[in-house]
Amino acid sequence: MPTQIRFFIFKFLCICCFYASAQIPEIAKNNQVKDSIESYLVRASNSIDQAQLELALSNIIQAKEIALQNQDRIYTSKTNMVLAKLYRELGDLNQAEDQILDAIKIQEEEENEEMLAHSYMIYGAIATKLEKYEVAEEALNSALTLTQENDISGYQGPIKTNLGILALAQKKPELAIQHFNSGLPMIDSFDMHYFKAKLYVNKAKAQLMLDMPDEAQQTNELALQIGKEKKYPEIRSECYKLYSRIFEKQQNFLTSLDHLKTHQKIKDSLFNINKEIIAQEAGAKLNLNENNVLIEELTEENIQQQKSLKLGRLTTILSIALITILSLLTLSLYKNNNLRAKANELLQNKNTELILAKENAERASEAKVQFLSTITHELRTPLYAVTGLTHLLLEESPTPNQKEHLNSLKFSGEYLLSLINNILDLNKLEANKVEIENTSFNLKKRINDVLIALGKSAKDRNNKLHYEFDDNVPAKLKGDPLKVSQVLINLIGNSIKFTQNGDIWIRVKLISMIENKVFLNFSIEDNGVGISEKKQQSIFENFTQGSVQINRKFGGTGLGLSIVKNLLNLMDSEIKLESELGKGSKFLFDLKFEVVEDKSTNYSEEAKKIDYKVMIDKNILIVEDNKINQLITRKILEKNKIICDVADNGDIAVHKVKENTYDLILMDIHMPGISGIEATRQIREFNTEIPIIALTAVTLDDNLDEFYDNGFNDIIPKPYKTEEFFTKLHKALKEKQTTT
Known part of the structure; x- marks a missing residue:
């Protein structure tokens, strides 16, 4: 910069x-x-x-x-x-x-009187700051006269504002308010937001000078509102400074100090910008001086060269001696060239070996990526059964205790899915392919869900969880709730694991809130076994634990803290550790979130709007090779009076669609025989109207376009949330009903 x-x-x-x-000769200017x-x-x-x-x-x-x-x-x-x-x-x-x-x-x-009126107004404002009050008054009155004589009404409001500021500088608050009141209607008529804000803040200063703090506070609020809306930092800075004086006059010293700090923070940022630009201007002038110095040095060099010409004869003799020396060096260089050629040949061979090793490493990396891509489906498919059966059990009127356990099971299933994604993300982190989501969520509820899921583990080890959440933290934040949960589950789970008959504190504190940005501090503290100073440097590495004894005693993969470190790096944060062996550990990190209105699709709310009558007696084909998944999907649909048919693979699905009439198809992707994508492509050759929704466990980060290009109407990732499932199902059926 x-x-x-x-x-x-x-x-x-x-x-x-x-x-x-x-x-340059004067030429005609075009528009x-x-x-x-x-x-x-x-x-x-x-x-x-x-x-x-x-x-x-x-x-x-x-x-x-x-x-x-x-x-x-x-x-x-x-x-x-x-x-x-x-x-x-x-x-x-x-x-x-x-x-x-x-x-x-x-x-x-x-003789451009309109621009001259504007320049006199600017000069009046500058002269006021220079405390040349007579010059300022003369310039502003001249500007006002020109506007009146030439009917230039657009400048009269700003000129009146500057006359008010001049009167204020001369300690004449009554006169200042007269000028401000006179100029306000003209500023309003031309929508001059900056001058309106400037008028209000200076009018508030005059009111405070006349010992009218309540009126000053109201006027200052109007100025601050414009400053925030139109992004005028200088106006906001002056408003907060004036607020500090108003509340000080009302003996509300804490509020006065808060506003003074806000003013100083904005002023510091403006001062730093100004100082930098002024410094660069000075630097530019110094660069010109350096150029002058360089010219002087070149001149001196020319003088020295002229002197050296006088030594021409001596130079000739020295040249002959130099040629002789170079001749002797030639033989030495010849031998050195032979040695260099051998060294180059050796380096070339080593380079070939390195290229081969690089290619092998790339092939190994590709194999690892392929393996992870293949195993993703196998890991997620059984999770579909876990979340689906949990949903069915929740709908069968469980007891309160059972409902709490089922909710914990549901959350744990979702966490297991996120953990699988996290392990896969470790592979993507090196290639910078992991992306941060940006959705609205309730942080306090999110942490409560984490604590409920981990409550049994804590109780089994006779640990008490203490949750402290700052009430000043906004209810709705925008960020990546899943990654926040992953970080907290790893850290809190780690504390539970290494603490017995102890206490664990989870604290969330508000650091600061600037406009729509909120900065929070998280800390997870326990009084467990602690970590030695030697191990604190390596504890965040992959597959690392405190010692072999700890691994045998407590188990685990050693991936938790490594995942935490990588996830926080993705969110522009870092993990800090304070620990003493035998006295416990404390993990701290800061995160930044946006405070915004939630505009993303809330499937829980959307599900409440569903007209389930639209789905009654609708005929849906479920294309799924996993029998458990068939059973779960079928039960969920039949509970809502939907008629279901099942196809075990893509070939059967294509045949059934040719022979029967369906209102919608739920299509799995990975199946024996032809894939769901190929089956959809074949169906679209003879039926372009029937809605087809991909019900799949594959990762959708990179291949959404492939689904839509091959004829799918929508995609539901497995394991799915029931609200999202029925929302998309209802949408597809309703659209089909509308088109027919």
Whole structure:
């Protein structure tokens, strides 16, 4: 970033120097050139209001370049006006004054009274900051006179605002409020949001000066609302500073301090931006000085070369001696070349061996990926039976205790699926193929589900779980709930595993909340066996545990903490460990979430809207090779009065669709004989209307398009959630009913 700013400012200085001395004949300007300059200057002015000073500088440079190329004095002066605003925001008031005076000079010569009124207004604002109050008053009154004489009503509101700010600087709050009240209707009529916000915040200052804190608070709230909505950081900074003074006057010192901190944080960020740009400008000037030094050095070098010519004869003698020495070196180089050739041959052989080893490693990696892809289906298919049977049992009116256990079983099944995905993700992490989901969820409920699932394990080891959740954390967050659960399950499960007859604390605290971003701190602490300082460095590596004795005593794969570390890295965080052997361990990490309204599909809510009458007596073909999965899917459908038929493979499915009429097909993908994709392709050759939904255990990250391209209407991943299953089923049947 600093390099770009340095380039922009250096380019700007070079353009100004070049075109100021060039004598280019005046040419006619077309509307396209003027529109281009105007567009750059409008963007630059808006960027200044939003404190995007780097972007503003870039646009000013573009406008200045076009204006100078076309020798357009009016737009050159207009560029100077915007540049003066930029220097004013940077705090370089002397440069700002020079730029606006250059603009005024050109506009007076060109007799452009509209732009001159605008320049006088800017000069009045700059002079106020320079405490040249008489100059400021004269400039602003001149601007107001020009607007009245030439019927330029658009500038009158901002001029009144600046007259109010001038009166405020002169400790005349009553006069300031008169100017603000006079200018507000004109600013409203032209939708000047920035000046409206500026007027309100300065009017609030005047009210506070008149000992009217309640009125000042209300007016300041209006300014802050515009500052937030239109993203004016300078306005927001001033509002929070004024809030601090208001609450201090009301003796509400804690609230006053909070607002002062917020003001200081915004001000610090603005100051850092300004300081960086000013530093780069100084750097650009230093670069010019360095160029001058380089020229002086080259001149000195030329003088030395002239002196060396006088030693020509001596040089000739030395050259002869050098040739003699080089001749002797030639023989030595010949021998060295022979040695180098042998070394190159050896290196080439080694390089060939390395290439072969690389190819072997790549083939091994491909085999591993293929193995994991194949085993994914085999691991997920039995999980479909677990989640499906759990759903059926939950619908058969279990007792409260049974319901709690079934909910834990359901959550554990989902966690087992996520664990399988996690192990597969370890393979993807090296290739940076794992992606973070971004969905809305309730963090407190999510952690409660984790604790319910792990409650029995804790009870078996006589451990007590203590859950502390900061009430200031928003209810709805946007992030990756599954990966958060995986991290917490691994860490809490690890603490339960290595603690006996002890306590485990799970704490979630709010660090800060900035606009729609929330920063949270998580800590999982136990008073178990602890980890030695020596092992703390390696405990997060794959397949690593504290010792062989620990592995034999407590079991496990040693993957848990490695998965935690990798998952937190994906979420731009890192795990920290505080532990002492025999006294317990404490794991800490921070996470950032968005606080937004949930706009993703909530299948639980969608399922409540389902008209189950649409599905009664509908004839559905279930294409599935696994008998348990057939049974579960059939039972779930028949409970809702749906007629089911079953095909054990794709060939049977194609034959049955030709012979019978179905309202919908649920198609598995991996089956003996032809696959579900091939079966769907064959069905589409003679029936393009029937809805076909893929009910599959394959990973859908990379091949969604393949399903839709081959004729599927929708996809339900296994093991599926019942709400999602019926929502998509109802949608497909309703669409078919509508089209027929």
